[in-house]
Amino acid sequence: MTPATKDEVRDAFRRGIAVAIAAAPFAVLFGAVAVDNGLTIAETALMSATLYAGASQLVGVELFNHNVAPWLVVLSIFAVNFRHVLYSAAIAAHIRHLTFWQKATSLFLLTDPQFAETERRADAGIRVSYVWSMVLGLSVYVPWLCLTIVGGFLGNLIGDPKAIGIDVLLPIYFMGLVLGFRSRANWLPVVLASGAGSILAMHFVGSPWHVSLGALAGVVVAALMPLDGKESEVAIGKTAEGEA
Numbered sequence: 001m002t003p004a005t006k007d008e009v010r011d012a013f014r015r016g017i018a019v020a021i022a023a024a025p026f027a028v029l030f031g032a033v034a035v036d037n038g039l040t041i042a043e044t045a046l047m048s049a050t051l052y053a054g055a056s057q058l059v060g061v062e063l064f065n066h067n068v069a070p071w072l073v074v075l076s077i078f079a080v081n082f083r084h085v086l087y088s089a090a091i092a093a094h095i096r097h098l099t100f101w102q103k104a105t106s107l108f109l110l111t112d113p114q115f116a117e118t119e120r121r122a123d124a125g126i127r128v129s130y131v132w133s134m135v136l137g138l139s140v141y142v143p144w145l146c147l148t149i150v151g152g153f154l155g156n157l158i159g160d161p162k163a164i165g166i167d168v169l170l171p172i173y174f175m176g177l178v179l180g181f182r183s184r185a186n187w188l189p190v191v192l193a194s195g196a197g198s199i200l201a202m203h204f205v206g207s208p209w210h211v212s213l214g215a216l217a218g219v220v221v222a223a224l225m226p227l228d229g230k231e232s233e234v235a236i237g238k239t240a241e242g243e244a
Contacts, residue, residue: 005131008129008131008132008135009131009132009135011132012131012132012133012134012135012136012139013135013136013139015113015117015136015139016135016136016137016138016139016140017139017143019111019113019114019139019140020139020140020143020144023054023140023143023144024143024147026054027048027054027143027144027147027148027150027151028147028148028150028151028154029058029151030044030048030054030057030058030061030148030151031044031048031147031148031149031150031151031152031153032151032152032154033058033061033062034047034057034061034148034151034152035151035152037061037062037064038064039061039064041149041152041153044148044149044151044152045145045148045149045152047060047061048144048145048148049145051077052108052109052111052141052144053077053080053081053084053111054144055080056076056077056080056081059076059077059080060073060076060077063076079212080212082212082215083112083212083215084110086215086219087110087112087115088107088110090115090119091110091115091118091119091122091128093122094118094119094121094122094128095118095128095133097127098130102130105134106130106133106134106137108137109133109134109136109137109138109140109141110137111137111140113140114133114136114137114140117136118133178191185225186221186222186225189221189225190218190221190222190225191218193217193218193220193221194214194215194217194218194221195214196217197213197214197215197216197217197218198210198213198214198215198217199214201213201214
């Protein structure tokens with residue numbers, strides 16, 4: 001392993017563990033909720049291992065216990081996870097050098113924090129390698145899976161996360177991710193549009209659709225906003241290269 005690769009591994013692991021710590025209470029909570037809704041420990045672990053999307057996992061297990069049609073469960077989970085389609089499209093240019101299977105495995109591990117860290121790394125002009133992406137993803141995925149199982153066995157001992165204040169950890173972390181992009185052009189209008197769209201969708205449409213509709217509102221505003229000077233130069237340069 002080269003020194004550069006070692007640096008990538010250390011950087012990815014350090015960033016991934018920070019995410020895993022913030023997400024730990026919710027992994028335990030999911031395990032407890034899943035078992036409470038009738039899933040076995042094995043089924044709970046399988047759901048975390050294959051679906052691997054905290055919010056939609058909680059939506060799914062809540063619907064399992066209410067005799068909801070399977071297609072509606074799938075549709076609800078898709079609604080919550082639709083933002084991942086936007087994430088993968090956004091980082092496509094950064095992972096163009098990867099093979100098909102490298103893209104497939106790394107995108108399976110794509111979560112909100114991994115998207116943010118990938119964008120941050122690309123903005124800094126650092127190559128997004130397969131090793132970095134997988135170490136970052138696995139350093140979150142493995143603890144999430146293990147803590148899900150722990151939650152299935154011991155989650156009832158924790159009780160309501162709101163009662164001890166640990167429910168705020170993940171929202172604070174996500175707020176930090178959003179604020180990390182505040183130097184980008186048109187950041188504030190896009191964030192305001194996403195927030196307003198999500199609130200309105202929650203009021204008029206309901207959960208879980210507010211997640212995707214809020215994201216789409218931000219995308220629409222971003223598409224309508226003018227590019228700043230640097231982005232315009234890049235766009236003109238790419239157009240010129242294409243015409244040449």
